[in-house]
Amino acid sequence: MRSITSTSRKNTLRAAALVASAAMVVVGVQSGAANASADRATGGQQLTLSADQRVAAIKGAQTDAAATAAKIGLGGKEKLVVRDVIKDADGTVHTRYERTFDGLPVLGGDLVVHEAKSGKRSVDKATEADIAVPTTTPSLAPAAAKKSALSAAAEEKTAKTDTQAPRKVIWAGSGKPVLAYETVVTGVQKDGTPSKLHVITDAATGKKLFQREGVHTGTGTSTYSGKVDLTTTKSGSTFQLTDGVRGGHKTYDLNQGTSGTGTLYTDADDIWGGGRQTAGVDAHYGAATTWDFYKNVLGRSGIKNDGKGAYSRVHYGNGYVNAFWDDECFCMTYGDGENNANPLTALDVAAHEMSHGVTSATANLNYSGESGGLNEATSDIFGTATEFYANNSSDTGDYLIGEEININGDGTPLRYMDKPSKDGASKDYWSSGLGNTDVHYSSGPANHFFYLLSEGSGAKTINGVSYNSPTYNNSKITGIGRDKATKIWYKALTTYFTSTTNYKAARAGTLKATADLYGATSTEYKTVAATWTAINVK
Known part of the structure; x- marks a missing residue:
């Protein structure tokens, strides 16, 4: 569950100005600084499948799943479960899978298989680790996992808690895969938002390995x-x-x-x-x-x-x-x-x-760490794109997030895409500690990337709003337009991102997407690479 604002900051600053971090940022679909001309889209453009065609494609891929697992080198106890199939105009097929091991779901084991019309195949995995555990019989009782989950919820100050029965899983989201329990604690967050806290507990030691919130906050x-x-x-x-x-x-x-x-x-x-x-x-x-x-x-x-x-x-x-x-x-x-x-x-x-x-x-980005920031930024990006697409004179498109709802009480927006740090908490650039930041603020560098890619650096006025976007390395970026930036992010999200994608992997994924859409020697490709460098992702 994702909310539109950050609970911790809202509670801290509400007395002063009801300041809340935005889980909701905006991206535009009209052409931007470069006034992008008609797309020179290559065969990487996704085809639109009817509901029946999509169902048939998923069914066919599932029929071939065992053969695919063998072709990409998975172990005998591993199986693939199809989540989605995307087809490109050049005949390339992208199939997104979840993975199981000995019948247990592998969390953080998702992957995407890309197969060209020629038969050439590549794979993007959420983890490169081999999925193997010595036993699927836990030494820890489910009751201990439940206790650990309730303790995690107590630390989050979740009220009115209840738990579902812990389920056995393989945790592969970080480090060496291990047998674990996933326990879901339901309740109410500090600001009144419902809570569905997913807690992963090592089935041998009882150590908490990971947690994420399942409720996404934002005629x-x-x-x-x-x-x-x-x-x-x-x-x-x-x-x-x-x-x-x-x-x-x-x-x-x-x-x-x-x-x-x-x-x-x-x-x-x-x-x-x-x-x-x-x-x-x-x-x-x-x-x-x-x-x-x-x-x-x-x-x-x-x-x-x-x-x-x-x-x-x-x-x-x-x-x-x-x-x-x-x-x-x-x-x-x-x-x-x-x-x-x-x-x-x-x-x-x-x-x-x-x-x-x-x-x-699609990518099902984990709502924690850097992947959680990218999850939030994705919603900000497409929220903005929708606002520009609507072309509504009562709410014109801009790179200000939540500017209409006055949640701060002083007329300021929740977040700013041209310079995210103007909200007092979001980050402008990537750093090694970014994953330890609340996901509503670690989204800042990705939002900044989108603005720079769309509009470029420096001072400018768009639809009556003044912006002045800096770069980490003092470079000058010339934007390629919102329309292309939006399509590149969507292509990367649906085709190359996985549940564990971090900022470095997002750079790689968007470059692949840009090569598919506009070519690996295009101005668009060079600008995407330069823009990531401009927010310190190399």
């Missing part, structure tokens, strides 16, 4: 976007906020509750807005616009690329200053802000939260 008249068109469904004599054009997405009013789906919004005359409806209008519009962005710009049909819609819940809790995505309910949830005065339903927030779902369905 009608709307609060932030003015008058907008809504796709609704008539049922009897009333209209519902059900979008039959976009996978059946529904929008519900939780009425300050914190569980269930709430009440589906209905209206007698299909003219929405005012009172409790307004937040619903914003959420419904945000979901539709994000769907259209992914489909029309990136060729993706819904969060899972299967044509199925999620759902939105608004008016969550009382004075809840956050928004979050939850994989289990496959839904976005929005609070009403301090004193229930500013619902967190702005467009870039909606797109940010839905994009957490896209990351989960």
Whole structure:
């Protein structure tokens, strides 16, 4: 579960200015500083598959999974489980797999097999370690793993805790693979966000190996976007906020509750807005616009690329200053802000939260360390891209994150992409200790990378907003435009990133993606390499 803001900083600074870190950053789709001309896309452009074609491709890949495992040198006890298949215009097929060992899931063992039309094959793995453990019989009882997980939740100050039964897994996310338990502790985080804390415990020693949070935090008249068109469904004599054009997405009013789906919004005359409806209008519009962005710009049909819609819940809790995505309910949830005065339903927030779902369905970047920062940055990037794509005069595209919701109480945005450190906590550049930083702040260098790649370094004004982006090495970067930068990041996320991708691997993945799309000798490729160097990723 990913929230839009950082709990720790919000609690520390709320008394002064309600300052919260943003789990929600923005990226644009229109051409940027370089005013990119028509894409010189090569055969690396992804093909759009229908839902039936995608199902058939996954089924076919699963049929061949045993042979593929042997071809790439996996051990006899290892098996591959297909998660997704992507096909490029040049005939290259990218198949994303999870891995099992002796029937147990291997966490951090995911991989992507790339096979060219010629039969040439390459593999990107979350770990290069051999998956092998001496036994799959734990010496530690499940009760000990549960105790360790509850202790981890207590350190996070999670309230109202409950646990699922620990399950045996192979932990391969870091170091030598070991037999472990995964325990999920449910509860409530300090700021009121639901918690689903995944804790990995060594099945021999009881040592905690890893933990991650599973809840991702971030015509009608709307609060932030003015008058907008809504796709609704008539049922009897009333209209519902059900979008039959976009996978059946529904929008519900939780009425300050914190569980269930709430009440589906209905209206007698299909003219929405005012009172409790307004937040619903914003959420419904945000979901539709994000769907259209992914489909029309990136060729993706819904969060899972299967044509199925999620759902939105608004008016969550009382004075809840956050928004979050939850994989289990496959839904976005929005609070009403301090004193229930500013619902967190702005467009870039909606797109940010839905994009957490896209990351989960593709690379599934671990929500911890450097990969967690890249997870947050991905939502920031596509949230911004969606805002530019919408081209809404009431909420113009910019590189400011959450600027409409005034969560700081002083009119400042949550985060800044041109110079992330302007928020007081985010990092501008990569450093060796970045992985120890809260993921809402370790996203800063990736957000900075995206801004520089899109717009370039130095001072400039875009849509009335002034920016001045520095570089680590004082180099000058000339941007290639937001459209190309967006497509490069999406290609890398869906094709080359894995659950453990860090900043160094992100550099490699985006360079591969750029070579696929524009060629390895292109200006775009050289600029991507120079931009990573400009944020100290070499």
